[in-house]
Amino acid sequence: MKIAIDAMGGDNAPEAVVDGTLLAQSHCSADLVLIGNEPVISGLIARGGAGPPPEVVHAAQAIEMEESGPVAIRKKRDASINIAMRMLAEGEVDAVVSAGNTSAIVASAKHHVELLPGLRRPALVVPLPTGGTPPVLLDAGAHAQAETVHLAQSAALAHIYLRVTRGTARPRIGLLNIGSEPGKGTKAVQRAFVLIKRSGLNFVGNIEPNEIFQDVIDGVVCEGFVGNIILKMSEGLAAAFVRAIGEEVGRNKTGCAGELDRVYDNFKKAFHYKHVGGAPLVGVKKTVIVAHGRSGATAISNAILLAERTVSDEVFRKMGEELEHDSSLADFRYFYASHILENLRKKWGFAPK
Amino acid sequence: MKIAIDAMGGDNAPEAVVDGTLLAQSHCSADLVLIGNEPVISGLIARGGAGPPPEVVHAAQAIEMEESGPVAIRKKRDASINIAMRMLAEGEVDAVVSAGNTSAIVASAKHHVELLPGLRRPALVVPLPTGGTPPVLLDAGAHAQAETVHLAQSAALAHIYLRVTRGTARPRIGLLNIGSEPGKGTKAVQRAFVLIKRSGLNFVGNIEPNEIFQDVIDGVVCEGFVGNIILKMSEGLAAAFVRAIGEEVGRNKTGCAGELDRVYDNFKKAFHYKHVGGAPLVGVKKTVIVAHGRSGATAISNAILLAERTVSDEVFRKMGEELEHDSSLADFRYFYASHILENLRKKWGFAPK
Secondary structure, three states, rough: OOEEEOOOOOOOOOOOHHHHHHHOOOOOOOOEEEEHHHHHHHHHHHOOOOOOEEEEEEEEOOOOOOOOHHHHHHHOOOEHHHHHHHHHHOOOOOOOEEOHHHHHHHHHHHHHOOOOOOOOOOOOEOOOOOOOOOEEEEEEEOOOOHHHHHHHHHHHHHHHHHHHHHHOOOOOOOOEOOOOOOOOOHHHHHHHHHHHHOOOOOOOOOOOOOHHHHOOOOEEEEEHHHHHHHHHHHHHHHHHHHHHHHHHHHOOOOHHHHHHHHHHHHHHHHHHOOOOOOOEEEOOOEEEEEEOOOOOOOHHHHHHHHHHHHHHHHHHHHHHHHHOOOOHHHHHHHHHHHHHHHHHHHOOOOOOO | EEEEEEEOOOOOOHHHHHHHHHHHOOOOOOOOEEOOOOOHHHHHHHHHHHOOOOOEEEEEEEOOOOOOHHHHHHHHEHHHHHHHHHHOOOOOOOEEEEOHHHHHHHHHHHHHHOOOOOOOOEEEOOOOOOOOOOOEEEOOOOOOOOOOHHHHHHHHHHHHHHHHHHHOOOOOEEEEEEOOOOOOOHHHHHHHHHHHOOOOEHHHHHHHHHHHOOOOEEEEOHHHHHHHHHHHHHHHHHHHHHHHHHHHHHHHOOOOOHHHHHHHHHHHHHOOOOOOEEEEEOOOOEEEEEEEEOOHHHHHHHHHHHHHHHHHHHHHHHHHHHHOOOOOHHHHHHHHHHHHHHHHHHHHOOOEE
């Protein structure tokens, strides 16, 4: 197995990416390839010291965090992320890991690697820590905005992803909304409700965010803007809680210091977000892992280990297989078309009785 | 001072609303008027017992939670919320409190009470509990979807609201987004960034949700769908945290029970959401307080007390005054028009050099 790592992607690139790759090397059996500015990367590797140095593939260009992804991948054909995706498409590597500009990773993956048949766009999938078995959320930010059909297809992706990774036959899928009634939310969400309801998925309907913690769903669907906001809000709140309880424990230390510390440590373990390191970009044909832009060396290493597990579990290949036996994606296109047709008929006054 | 309470609004109406009103009566000096089905309300009041009974104004109709607000307030002219808003408009009462269908409350307020001059729509404002001085968020759900100009006007509303309620001369206003760079987010958010940037507001730029906890802003702006999701997510997470630390403390009880309980109690106090009861609907000319649809008697009582404070502090009147001295709303209309014009010029090829 071979994993390509975009050495130029991320706020702390290339230093943190090289360090993370060297760190991952001692924990995984896959061959790692760093894609980026060769002299710079080799210099950083040499500084790193022990162990056989990972392979380096030169990339003459790099995409910055503030660039528009779809534009940048066309203007900078030799950007590290493009080279990595081409290697993935041609089978030279089995997975790509990047902490770079998300919109560029997504655009490059769509352009070079192809989507599963019938799909309009991929989505980022992340587990939501709730105390119990974490439900997955998608889209966590592959695309900021989502139309009706994108939300409906995300529901199908959630279904397939949960079947493959958890073995649940009919995972419970919810649509994130601000109320339980079908007419709630933005227009895209209202229409997606109708579409998903008609499908064969195990759809539990609208889910309000507080219900995520009540074990009523296995997967929840929302647009990337909202999903990303939820993730970052949870991170912020979790950190504030851990800080507050830490101060509380510190303030109360008397004869019971050991006891209090144990409570604090257990709490921290349960609720400080596990650094999974990255999110799989589901819906493309081959394994792509998107790491947080702020990733340090440990997060990069974790993302590489996640890529290795995802490849060896054949998650992306099995999702493609599931899709062949599952007609929901095609159904959504049919439902969507008839939905639009119905509305047009109503509007122009020749609605069927 | 007189406050009208929509007795028919909310999941637990009219029972919880009547009980909440009776509860509030012993804590406030305002006269309270219940608007709803007279025989039913009077029966519930009689059951309540002690104290002088509040006034009841009959309403022949009520708007249900699943109805579309703008449609329902036109179809049901004698709905309790419409009667309450008409009394507010005519100066018979000083404030309206409702836990009913949010879209109906907002539509009825816009229709009967009028908006501040230059404003397109009102917004719900809520404090976000972060440990320190809570920044305010708007819109918390008055309208699910927001266009560019709505977001920009919400920034101006946040500015005015914070000046009036906190006395901050130039409150720091942020735009909620999934990244710090100007090009991030949905199209409406990207364009709102440009608009707010050009205004005279103390605009700190895009704010990621985790930054809300870092005391970098006094107010944060987002569309109602996102704001409402954030609120409900925070509620859910807070409850999960409090549950988890409670279990942790319970599990560890040995010789230090008293000490552990003290830590737990303090933590709960600091992080269990204070039930403020309701959110002011800012941007209308007179005081409207929207309570949570799930409100019980205590939450209703708190919402009534909030209405009383808001009226006696003259928040809504002062906001109108501030706006007269503040040209940012008018500016946003001008900026928006020139922004559209610029884009058209670019599109049709006669952009100025």
